[in-house]
Amino acid sequence: MADIFEKLVKNYGPLGQHRERAHGYFAFPKLEGAIGSRMKFRGKEMIVWSLNNYLGLANHPEVRATDAAASAEFGLAMPMGARMMSGNSNHHEQLESELAAFEHKEDAILMNFGYQGIMSAIDAICGRHDIIVYDAEAHACILDGMRLHTGHRYVFKHNDIEDFEKQMVRATVLLQKQQAGGILVISEGVFGMAGDQGKLKEIAALKSKYEFRLLVDDAHGFGTLGQTGAGAGEAQGCQDAIDLYFSTFAKSMASIGAFMAGDKAIIDFIRYNIRSQIFAKSLPMSIVLGNLKRLELLKTQPALKERLWYNAKKLQTGLKERGFDIGNTDTPVTPVYMKGGVEEATAMVMDLRENYRIFCSIVVYPVIPKGHIIYRLIPTADHTDIDIEETLVAFTETKAKLDAGAYKVEFIPDMAG
Numbered sequence: 001m002a003d004i005f006e007k008l009v010k011n012y013g014p015l016g017q018h019r020e021r022a023h024g025y026f027a028f029p030k031l032e033g034a035i036g037s038r039m040k041f042r043g044k045e046m047i048v049w050s051l052n053n054y055l056g057l058a059n060h061p062e063v064r065a066t067d068a069a070a071s072a073e074f075g076l077a078m079p080m081g082a083r084m085m086s087g088n089s090n091h092h093e094q095l096e097s098e099l100a101a102f103e104h105k106e107d108a109i110l111m112n113f114g115y116q117g118i119m120s121a122i123d124a125i126c127g128r129h130d131i132i133v134y135d136a137e138a139h140a141c142i143l144d145g146m147r148l149h150t151g152h153r154y155v156f157k158h159n160d161i162e163d164f165e166k167q168m169v170r171a172t173v174l175l176q177k178q179q180a181g182g183i184l185v186i187s188e189g190v191f192g193m194a195g196d197q198g199k200l201k202e203i204a205a206l207k208s209k210y211e212f213r214l215l216v217d218d219a220h221g222f223g224t225l226g227q228t229g230a231g232a233g234e235a236q237g238c239q240d241a242i243d244l245y246f247s248t249f250a251k252s253m254a255s256i257g258a259f260m261a262g263d264k265a266i267i268d269f270i271r272y273n274i275r276s277q278i279f280a281k282s283l284p285m286s287i288v289l290g291n292l293k294r295l296e297l298l299k300t301q302p303a304l305k306e307r308l309w310y311n312a313k314k315l316q317t318g319l320k321e322r323g324f325d326i327g328n329t330d331t332p333v334t335p336v337y338m339k340g341g342v343e344e345a346t347a348m349v350m351d352l353r354e355n356y357r358i359f360c361s362i363v364v365y366p367v368i369p370k371g372h373i374i375y376r377l378i379p380t381a382d383h384t385d386i387d388i389e390e391t392l393v394a395f396t397e398t399k400a401k402l403d404a405g406a407y408k409v410e411f412i413p414d415m416a417g
């Protein structure tokens, strides 16, 4: 018999294997100072492109004042217990009804975290005869929700409506055979890596052809898309066809928690059956009050979204004009696709940080195929014209070095600390 821990220390996994040289620099870096477009990393000021603080609410004076006052009044403990037992409050219910109204739904339920929330909602909704049809690039929390599902699932190629229909035919045939169960389709408002919107309108249009319910994870669309900021459904004119609308507060709301909105009867079912909420302490009051303030600003200060889009367009146009490949993004998420190995990507990131003072996230193998690098930039309402101009210069110069082979190094240097 082996010690169950033995295998863990033999193989730390694809990213963990680099931890001794990478920890604190490439992984688990510590950004310090007030959240904004410029923060400190290892004592140096950087232009930061890796925070999903889309609307710049994290450090908005009204948000900071509300967070402070709510924490002073209620601390972090209130209310104690799970919502169902002893952890409910008028403020929790107010936030739910305001979110529901904003999303043009009858009701909404708060969740402590988006990740657990959507996983557990999928678990609550789907029984063993039900079938889930989902996009191949769905976020890990959706995939983990599926791991709790004991019935069948079919995956369709990312945003490929022809393949979606193929999977819907397979699912429908199986349902007819089973004589039981229904279909839940899951997609995203915005795919957070590539920045392309889910084809919600096209999927919604197929409701007349196939029988299914649609759940959309709009983590990156909430607050950033649509005329009022209600998200990808509003932007694509198909909000009514989304049966369950989900978003986290971790991005444009610059907070923590999440919600799901839909018909009252269905949200009530979820409320009474979602294990991640029933068996977990309620969101602290200070977070709920902070979220109410953020939602108020998101609804009443359209200038924040306008500034976000101004910055997103300026950054994306600037990159395209300089010959960069930014793929199919139609949202603020800005991926920059380049070719190179993990070692080259690492050397380029170091050059960007150490010599150009640009801090952005990179995605390399094994998350994406070998030989490819994605630099992922998240513009926010906080960024300035100067931030963008300096970043464009840095990318142009470092890309030239990458193409000239200047970053060809054998090993990832030891940057742990």
Ligand SMILES: Cc1ncc(COP(=O)(O)O)c(C=O)c1O
Residues within 6 Å of the ligand: 113, 114, 115, 116, 139, 141, 188, 192, 217, 219, 220, 248, 249, 250, 256, 257, 258
């Ligand atoms: C698409 C998507 N869904 C869900 C989540 C999880 O949300 P949370 O951070 O609230 O757990 C994230 C990341 O935050 C996300 O990007």
